[in-house]
Amino acid sequence: MTSNAKTKAPPETPAYLSRIGEAEAAIRRxxxxxxxPRVAVLACLMSLDHAASHFDVAQALVNHHPIDRVTVYRVLEWLVEVGIAHRIAGDDRVWRFMINDPTASIAPHHQHAHFTCNSCGQTFCLDDVPNKLNFRLPSGFKPxxxxxxxxxxCLHCA
Amino acid sequence: MTSNAKTKAPPETPAYLSRIGEAEAAIRRxxxxxxxPRVAVLACLMSLDHAASHFDVAQALVNHHPIDRVTVYRVLEWLVEVGIAHRIAGDDRVWRFMINDPTASIAPHHQHAHFTCNSCGQTFCLDDVPNKLNFRLPSGFKPxxxxxxxxxxCLHCA
DNA sequence: TACATCTAACAACTCAGTTGCATCTAGCGC
DNA sequence: GCGCTAGATGCAACTGAGTTGTTAGATGTA
Incomplete structure (x- = not known):
């Protein structure tokens, strides 16, 4: 990356780079x-406070860790499989992924809450869903x- | 439809046919x-107690009201637009549609609950979501x- | 270091949903 | 009842997210 095509310097140190070590440790576990690719994708998810699509991840890594899009899909799927991340179905038919809260690692996300911002479009994960919502299901439904x-x-757009 | 190609009689009166009049009345409104196509699609949705995908609708109508799949998409979208139905994003990246409860026609489905059955895969609409769930959002989030x-x-598979 | 196994990359594919356009028709005025 | 026109339908082609198959390459172990 030289200066001939850009007039101002791009951000040369993406946030996810500082999470590489942490990501490696989690994968070793x-x-x-x-x-x-696993390290890069996980570090990328770790650096975000909101859910990211496969495209977001591939885009974030394109400069320092260019990864094939199929690999991004497979790594994200693997992260869900091993319980490091979870996926969220969006309104736009796109899966988004987010790191699981490590403090809730035993039974991750069986009770879950998400917040999607109408302004910036980002999806945030809200933990701490109470065990008993005051909602009565019709008889016969067993959730x-x-x-x-x-x-x-969201708090950024408020 | 004669008997030369079939050995046993198919169900000749799909449930949605009895809703044709009701559907016409709703569309006239x-x-x-x-x-x-609008009448057939709406009658079809009216005859179901669960959410239906565009494919489900096209499939249900194929014998008596064969409709182009693009038209099904457009009619379903129109039904949402005019407030007769609403759409639900499933886990399989497929939109499903369901009639709005006419008794809640003023502010339809701003508070909404759905139940997806792990056994039969169908999605049901549960009305009567309380205005205040006992859930505290983090500060800054304005839902x-x-x-x-x-x-x-679900109640059918229990 | 050699080897077996797992993973990445590439290409091709599937499928839900969309777009463009020509044709048709419901509803209105006459 | 007839003709007109805006809006709806049907067909074909397209888009884009996600999947599958296969081969080459990287990883961890003996």
Missing amino acids: TADRLTQ STVDLKFRGR | TADRLTQ STVDLKFRGR
């Missing part, structure tokens, strides 16, 4: 292999998981 | 045109709508 989704304005 | 989604076993 799984029984699976430590690879560059096993609950997903609570809010829409409105 | 809008300012828009009364067309065969305008809530969508509560349960997963488990």
